[in-house]
Amino acid sequence: MTKLLDIQNLSVKFSGKRNVHAINDVSLAMEQGETLALLGESGSGKSVTLKALLGLLPPKRTRIDGSMRVNGTDVLSLRGKALRKYRGGEVSMVFQEPALALDPVYTVGHQIAESVMRHKGLDKANAMSVALDMLDRVRIPSANRRLHSYPHELSGGMRQRVMIALALACRPRLLLADEPTTALDATVQIQILLLLRELQKEFGMGVIFVTHDIGVAVEISERVAVMYAGQIVEEGTTREIINDARHPYTRGLLAANLHDVARGTRLNAIPGAPPALDSAPGACSFAPRCPIALPACRAVLPPVFAPGPRRRVACLRATEPIAAE
Amino acid sequence: MSVTDVIPAADPGGPAQPLITVSGLRKYFPVRGGILGRTQAQVQAVDGVSFAVAEGETLGIVGESGCGKSTTAKLLIGLTERDAGEIVFDGEALGERLSLKDLRRGVQMVFQDSYATLNPRMTIEASVAFGAHVQGLDDPEGRARRLMDRVGLDPARFAHRYPHELSGGQRQRVNIARALAMSPRVVVLDEAVSALDKSVEAQVLNLLSDLRAEFGLTYIFISHDLNVVRYISDRILVMYLGEVVEIAPVDSIWEEQAHPYTRSLFSAMPSMDPDNRTEKPPLAGDPPNPINPPSGCRFHTRCRFASAVCKAAVPKLAGLDRNAAHMVACHLYDPASGHPDAGQGGLA
Amino acid sequence: MALAETSPVAPVQKPQGYWAGVGARLVRDPLTMICLGVVLLLILSAVFAPYLGLPDPYKGSMIARLKPLGTPGHILGTDEQGRDMFARLIYGGRLTLFIGLSPVVLAFFIGGVLGIVAGYVGGFVNTVIMRTVDVFFAFPSVLLAIAISGALGAGIVNSLVSLTIVFIPPIARVAEAVTSGVRALDYIDAARATGASALTVIRVHVIGNVLSPIFVYATSLTSVCMILAAGLSFLGIGVRPPEPEWGLMLNTLRSAIYVNPWLSALPGVMIFVTSLCLNLLSDGLRSAMNVRD
Numbered sequence: 001m002t003k004l005l006d007i008q009n010l011s012v013k014f015s016g017k018r019n020v021h022a023i024n025d026v027s028l029a030m031e032q033g034e035t036l037a038l039l040g041e042s043g044s045g046k047s048v049t050l051k052a053l054l055g056l057l058p059p060k061r062t063r064i065d066g067s068m069r070v071n072g073t074d075v076l077s078l079r080g081k082a083l084r085k086y087r088g089g090e091v092s093m094v095f096q097e098p099a100l101a102l103d104p105v106y107t108v109g110h111q112i113a114e115s116v117m118r119h120k121g122l123d124k125a126n127a128m129s130v131a132l133d134m135l136d137r138v139r140i141p142s143a144n145r146r147l148h149s150y151p152h153e154l155s156g157g158m159r160q161r162v163m164i165a166l167a168l169a170c171r172p173r174l175l176l177a178d179e180p181t182t183a184l185d186a187t188v189q190i191q192i193l194l195l196l197r198e199l200q201k202e203f204g205m206g207v208i209f210v211t212h213d214i215g216v217a218v219e220i221s222e223r224v225a226v227m228y229a230g231q232i233v234e235e236g237t238t239r240e241i242i243n244d245a246r247h248p249y250t251r252g253l254l255a256a257n258l259h260d261v262a263r264g265t266r267l268n269a270i271p272g273a274p275p276a277l278d279s280a281p282g283a284c285s286f287a288p289r290c291p292i293a294l295p296a297c298r299a300v301l302p303p304v305f306a307p308g309p310r311r312r313v314a315c316l317r318a319t320e321p322i323a324a325e
Numbered sequence: 326m327s328v329t330d331v332i333p334a335a336d337p338g339g340p341a342q343p344l345i346t347v348s349g350l351r352k353y354f355p356v357r358g359g360i361l362g363r364t365q366a367q368v369q370a371v372d373g374v375s376f377a378v379a380e381g382e383t384l385g386i387v388g389e390s391g392c393g394k395s396t397t398a399k400l401l402i403g404l405t406e407r408d409a410g411e412i413v414f415d416g417e418a419l420g421e422r423l424s425l426k427d428l429r430r431g432v433q434m435v436f437q438d439s440y441a442t443l444n445p446r447m448t449i450e451a452s453v454a455f456g457a458h459v460q461g462l463d464d465p466e467g468r469a470r471r472l473m474d475r476v477g478l479d480p481a482r483f484a485h486r487y488p489h490e491l492s493g494g495q496r497q498r499v500n501i502a503r504a505l506a507m508s509p510r511v512v513v514l515d516e517a518v519s520a521l522d523k524s525v526e527a528q529v530l531n532l533l534s535d536l537r538a539e540f541g542l543t544y545i546f547i548s549h550d551l552n553v554v555r556y557i558s559d560r561i562l563v564m565y566l567g568e569v570v571e572i573a574p575v576d577s578i579w580e581e582q583a584h585p586y587t588r589s590l591f592s593a594m595p596s597m598d599p600d601n602r603t604e605k606p607p608l609a610g611d612p613p614n615p616i617n618p619p620s621g622c623r624f625h626t627r628c629r630f631a632s633a634v635c636k637a638a639v640p641k642l643a644g645l646d647r648n649a650a651h652m653v654a655c656h657l658y659d660p661a662s663g664h665p666d667a668g669q670g671g672l673a
Numbered sequence: 674m675a676l677a678e679t680s681p682v683a684p685v686q687k688p689q690g691y692w693a694g695v696g697a698r699l700v701r702d703p704l705t706m707i708c709l710g711v712v713l714l715l716i717l718s719a720v721f722a723p724y725l726g727l728p729d730p731y732k733g734s735m736i737a738r739l740k741p742l743g744t745p746g747h748i749l750g751t752d753e754q755g756r757d758m759f760a761r762l763i764y765g766g767r768l769t770l771f772i773g774l775s776p777v778v779l780a781f782f783i784g785g786v787l788g789i790v791a792g793y794v795g796g797f798v799n800t801v802i803m804r805t806v807d808v809f810f811a812f813p814s815v816l817l818a819i820a821i822s823g824a825l826g827a828g829i830v831n832s833l834v835s836l837t838i839v840f841i842p843p844i845a846r847v848a849e850a851v852t853s854g855v856r857a858l859d860y861i862d863a864a865r866a867t868g869a870s871a872l873t874v875i876r877v878h879v880i881g882n883v884l885s886p887i888f889v890y891a892t893s894l895t896s897v898c899m900i901l902a903a904g905l906s907f908l909g910i911g912v913r914p915p916e917p918e919w920g921l922m923l924n925t926l927r928s929a930i931y932v933n934p935w936l937s938a939l940p941g942v943m944i945f946v947t948s949l950c951l952n953l954l955s956d957g958l959r960s961a962m963n964v965r966d
Contacts, residue, residue, distance in 0.1 A: 041522035042493075141610075155611035156390075185389035186549060186593040191606040212523065215595025219602055238599040256523040258552035259597045263575060264534070267556075269527035273492050289524075402866050429868035441859040446881045455877065456867030500863075507867060 002072045004174055004206040005030035005053075010066035011280075012048055012057065012230075021277045022048045024230040025066075029310075030223075032173070035200055035207040037217035037238070039253070040227035043274055046210045049227075050176045053208075054093060055083055071173055089119045092167040096179040098159035102151040108135070108162045109147035112169050119170040134165035137202070139195060157188035164196065168203060175200075177209045181216060193219045214257050218242060223310075226250050229275055229285035236311040246305075246313040249286045284316070292317055342416055343377035344543050345401075345432070345511055350374040350410035352396055356616060366616050370396040372567040374410070375642070378511070383537070383544040385558030385575075387551060387590070391615050393567040394547045398515040401545065402432050415510070430460050433504035437516035439496035443488035449473065449499050450484035456507045465506070472502040476532060494525035498532070505536065511543045519548060530557060551594055555579060563587045566615050566623040569642055573651035583645060583653040586624045622656065632656075634663045698961040705957025708950040715947060719766035727760035730917050739933050750936045752922070753929055754915075758936065762943055765917035768829070769944075772911070772918075773899030776833055780840035781891040787841070788848020789883060793856055793875055803849060809842040818901050822910045832911040836901060840894055847890045851883040885962040892955035896948030903944055919943050 005028065012023040023045045030036055040046040051057050053068060055075060068075040070091055078086055095101040103111055112131035116122055122130065128147070135143035138161040151159055160180060167175060177196070181189040197220060200207050209220050217224050217238065224241040226234040226249065234247040245251045252270040261267065272289040275281075284290070287297040297316050305318040352371040355364040371393040378384045386394045399405040401412065403425045414431055417423040433456075436442040443452055450469050457465035470480040476498040488496055497517065504512050514533070518526045530553065536542060548554050554561055561578050563571040563586065571584040582588040592607035608627050613619060619626045625635035634656050642654040660668030699705055718725065728747075734755035742750045749758040791802040809817065821835035855861065856879070864878045903920025905911030912918040914925065919940040926937035 041524065157611040185612065186551075187389060187589055187606070187608045188611055190593040190595075190603055191609070194603065194606055213595070214523075215597050218597055218599055219595050242597065242599055253523055256527040257597070258527075258530075258550075258556050261552070261556050263556055263558075266534075267527040267531050269531055270524040271528065273494060273525065274522075399862075404862050404866060426868035429866055434863070434866050436859050436863060438859055442863045444860045444864070444878050444882065447878075455864065455869070459867045459869040459873060503863070 003029055003069070004032045004034065004071060005208075006067075006069040007049075008067045008069075010049070010052065010068060011064070012045075012052055013063045013065075013280075014061055015063065016061055019278055021280045022230050023052070024281055026227075026230070026232055027066075028225060028232060028235075030174075030206055030208070033200075033204045033206055034223060035197075035209065035221045037221035037224045038208055038210045038227060039212070039214060039217050039224055040210075041212055041274065043229075043277070044227040045230035046227050047178055048230075050093065050178055050208065050210055053174075053176060054087055054091060085119070088115055088172070089170050090172055091174045091176060092170065092172040093176040093178065094160075094163050094167045094180045096182055098156070098163040099151065101163060102159060102166075104151055107148050107150055108154070108166075112162075112166050115166060116169050130169060131165075134169050135162070137168075137199065138162070138165045140165075156184055157191065160184060160188075160192055161195070164192075164199070168199060168205075171203065172205055174206045174208070177207060179211055180209075182211070182213070189216070190219070196220060214242075214253055215259070226253070229281065230277055231281070231285060231314065232312075233286065233314045234312070236308075240308075240311055246307070246318045247286075247315050248290050248292055248317075284314075344380040344382075344415055345545075346377040346411075346413040347397075347401070348375040348411050348413075350397065350400055350412070351408045352393075352400055352405060353408055368615050369567050369618055370615060371400060372618075374564070374567075374569055376562055376569065376572060378543055378545060380510070380543055381537075381541055382560065383546055383558045385554035385561045386545065386547045386564060387549065387554050387561060388564035389549065389590075389612055391566070391612055392564040393615070394564050395515055396567075397564070398434060398513045398545070398547055401513055402429055402434050404434075426460075430507050431509055432511040432513065433507050433509035434513040434515060435497070435500045435504050435517040437519055439493050439500055439520065440488060442500055443496060445488055448485045448487060449478070449491070450480070452488075453499060453503045453506050456503060460507055462506075462508075468506050469502070472505050473499070475505075475536075476502045478502070492525075493521055494529060497521060497529055501529075501532070501536070505540070508540075509542070511545065513545045513547070515547045516549070517546075518553060519550065526553070533557065551591065563590065566612065566618045568623055569654065570624065571651075571653045572642070573648075573653075577648055577651045583651065583658065584624075584655050585628045585630055585657075587653075589627075622654070630657060630664075630666060632664050632666075638662070695958075695961045699957060702957050702961065705954060705961070708953040708957065711946065711950045712954060715766050716770060718763050719770055722760075722763050722767060725763065727763060728757040730756060730760040730764040731915055732756065739929055739936060741933055742935055749939060750933070752926060752936070758939060761917040761922065762919070762939060765919045765922060765940065765943070768912055768916060768918040769899060769903065769920070770947075772829065772832060772836070772902040773947075774895055776836035776902075777840055777891050777895050777898050779833075779837045780844050780894075781887070783837070784841040784844030784846075785848045785884075785887050788845040788850075788887070789852045789875065789879060791845070792849040792852025792854075792883075793871070793879060795853065795856070799849070799853075802845070806842045806845045809838070810846070814839050814897070815901060815904065818905060819908065819910065822905055827910045827913060829912060832902060832905050835905075836898055839901070840898060843894065844887065844891055848883060848887045851886045852879060855879055855882050889955055889959040889962065892958060893952060895955075896951040899948055899951070900944060 007026060007028040010023055010026045014020040014022060026049065038046045038049065052064060053075060055078060064076060073086065109128060109131045112134055113124065113127035116127040116130045117124065132143055132147055135146055140146050140158060140161050154162065181192050184192060193216065211217050221238055224236065224238050225232050226247065228249050234241065234245065234250045241250060245254055255268045256270065270289050275285055281301065283299055284297045284302045287293040290297065294316060302314045302316045304312050304314045306312045350371055351373060353367040353369050356366040356368060357364055374397055376384065386397065388394050396405060400407050412419040414423055414428055419428055450466060453469035453472060454465035457468050462468065470484060473480045473483060478495060478498055518529050521529060537544060546554060546557050555575055558575055560572065560574050562569055563584065565586050571578065571587045578587065582591050589607035596603050613626060621637050622635045622640050625631040628635065640654045640656045640659065642652050643659065645651045645653060645658060656662035656664040657667055737751050737755040738753055740747050740751040744750055747757050749762065752758055752761060787802050791799040818835050818839045821838055822832050825831035825835060861874060861878055864874045902911060903923065906918050906920035907924040912921050914921060922940040926940065930937045
């Protein structure tokens with residue numbers, strides 16, 4: 001079976017007044033039906049990766065190297081009609097702010113039906129019944145009535161459900177979710193996470209879930225890839241990342257989550273701030289903030305260790321036993 | 326000279342009395358509509374909120390959007406005018422012996438959006454020094470430089486920078502320095518670390534802990550992140566739709582959440598355990614609209630334990646039998662309320 | 674606890690300020706610099722017209738009327754009364770630019786203050802100021818200028834007054850919109866939280882942030898104002914003959930269009946070039962005043 005996603009040596013560089021090396025030599029693979037959390041802070045390149053996958057980066061100022069294949073299709077070679085068919089058909093996206101991503105002047109049913117008509121060639125009546133079915137599947141109460149609601153008449157959680165219904169209406173093989181729960185309240189966030197988990201089982205699609213919250217990643221995904229400064233520094237199953245993080249950045253993130261941290265103890269904060277990405281990295285990007293950095297870390301790119309199948313850590317000291325902190 | 330010794334040692338309230346006391350605080354925002362702009366409804370943002378904070382204590386306020394936690398913060402420093410209720414700072418009531426200007430010298434605020442709270446055309450130094458100028462403290466620029474240095478921003482590098490040249494973490498340090506420039510005794514932190522990246526958030530939390538110890542500050546720490554609130558606070562106050570549902574010492578509430586809403590809120594936290602993930606959402610649907618909040622206990626529409634009395638009567642905030650410092654507003658804990666399960670020791 | 678001991682404060686080198694930054698960005702924009710040069714040249718030549726050794730712009734000659742462009746001694750020819758066109762165009766700049774620019778400057782101050790007060794205070798004050806402004810807005814600006822000038826009578830002062838009144842409402846409008854936008858921002862709340870009075874907050878935090886959009890908008894009005902002023906003179910309710918003024922000159926040369934079309938177009942060319950340059954200048958200013966780039 002073809003891999004759902006196969007990114008090879010992807011680099012994305014934005015040029016302009018300042019050059020930004022947003023993504024540096026990223027390789028990433030996913031099997032069909034997998035759920036992967038792309039974990040990272042602002043500026044780590046996680047959202048740029050999603051945009052590149054949808055072909056949404058502005059072509060004029062962007063230089064993309066490497067290759068991206070989704071179900072064997074070379075995404076970078078898609079143009080015009082093929083690209084439009086791929087977007088929303090093969091791959092679709094759920095955004096952070098459903099209030100901005102939904103069109104305020106059409107009813108939610110209309111918006112879902114339109115997408116179905118465009119991609120599946122159904123007539124209006126059939127497309128509307130697909131829309132109704134989708135609203136049911138995302139557990140919107142009294143879906144029949146909500147079909148004719150406008151986005152502003154819905155609460156934040158309901159809007160995000162509609163957004164998910166819209167994204168899944170054409171049965172994509174890969175769903176991209178860009179921090180879809182960040183703007184939601186805690187009690188609503190957990191509902192949406194569990195809904196996405198159920199829908200993933202039901203539809204069998206692959207999901208890339210971009211988030212900055214390690215707790216959210218644990219709830220949603222089987223696998224986690226940690227990004228820092230446009231690179232993947234660590235990848236593994238969620239269990240491996242939570243129970244046996246090897247990269248000092250991942251360990252720092254876990255500590256910063258404050259889960260079960262005793263009151264008043266001093267936090268083991270990662271010092272400093274992420275690097276400016278105005279040149280391609282020639283050494284470990286995390287070295288300036290790293291508590292265990294060696295001189296060699298500042299001189300060469302870190303080697304990638306693979307302690308197990310589909311497990312990797314880009315750190316010079318990944319094989320050493322972890323010192324007690 | 327010192328930043329803090331500008332404050333006279335006067336402490337009219339004395340150490341035994343809470344530094345800040347709020348009682349019956351209420352704020353309704355009118356919703357206007359129609360051509361004539363008449364008031365058509367009211368958002369009941371804060372309704373009958375009361376609490377007290379002792380000197381040197383940190384009170385964490387948690388709740389979801391629309392619960393009124395940010396409005397409470399703005400009411401506390403008079404940025405929003407209250408409809409009713411009393412704010413007593415250091416033994417003096419606001420509007421009686423205490424003027425707004427004096428209150429704002431004693432109580433300062435750090436906002437969530439580090440960028441929007443800084444004047445984009447003002448240098449960092451000018452922003453930090455502004456409050457000291459207003460309050461007529463001496464050497465505002467010197468204070469600003471010393472405080473910038475204290476919050477970890479080298480004045481030589483940052484004094485003449487503009488906000489857009491700084492990172493989010495650095496800007497939030499500027500906002501903290503600005504609040505401290507007035508030598509306040511209470512700092513209200515309204516989601517002050519929420520917009521920061523996790524690794525930066527930890528740095529700022531460390532800084533806040535240090536500053537609290539160094540200057541003997543009292544914090545009112547508002548956040549939606551329970552882990553952060555637990556780390557920084559001594560007591561936690563839980564709000565739902567403009568009302569206080571539970572207020573308790575951190576350890577007590579962490580051990581047992583008395584109010585059904587508090588329990589749901591805690592259960593909604595990510596498990597952080599891949600082998601034991603959350604399987605069932607603790608609550609269904611979104612919080613109701615604060616424009617027409619439910620009658621009686623405002624949580625009764627989503628509560629598993631709701632009975633007829635919950636719809637009819639507003640529960641009073643009262644201490645638990647086993648721990649009077651742990652207060653909850655729920656009919657389940659009041660044997661006289663008429664709730665069928667009342668007095669059975671709380672949530673089943 | 675004293676902070677001073679723990680923190681030696683290093684000397685601070687002052688980097689460029691806001692206006693220096695605006696200047697630096699302007700210098701890097703060639704089109705705006707050219708326009709600025711043209712406008713400056715026009716203003717300087719108008720101011721120093723008496724010292725440029727030009728022929729008398731009022732002295733005509735019955736035998737040298739409507740000479741074409743390039744006539745020896747009259748590089749741009751002569752007008753219908755035989756007066757030197759070049760001298761009249763340069764002298765004409767004095768009145769035209771004065772009447773074109775000063776109403777906008779006056780309206781900038783009056784309208785700006787009205788708008789900022791309305792926007793910051795809001796409520797009833799806002800309603801009173803803005804509804805009054807709206808009344809003036811109901812009339813097209815040309816008609817309003819003609820009506821007021823007509824009522825006041827012809828003359829330079831009266832056209833200044835009428836043009837100022839015409840430009841107060843749009844400037845107040847923009848000022849009010851920008852100010853109420855800024856008023857809602859968190860840093861205004863943060864400033865109020867220090868205990869600062871409304872006047873201090875306006876002076877320190879509001880004006881700096883609303884001035885540049887209002888200023889840019891006002892510069893874009895200067896070209897409109899110049900054209901309106903020229904229009905008033907053209908209609909005979911502005912400047913009166915024999916004063917040199919571009920609008921008036923356009924009017925008096927109107928009949929010569931069949932005899933010497935290039936000549937009669939000259940004042941129009943001046944108006945066109947000046948207003949074009951002012952417009953481009955305001956566009957350039959707008960982008961240069963944007964701090965975040």
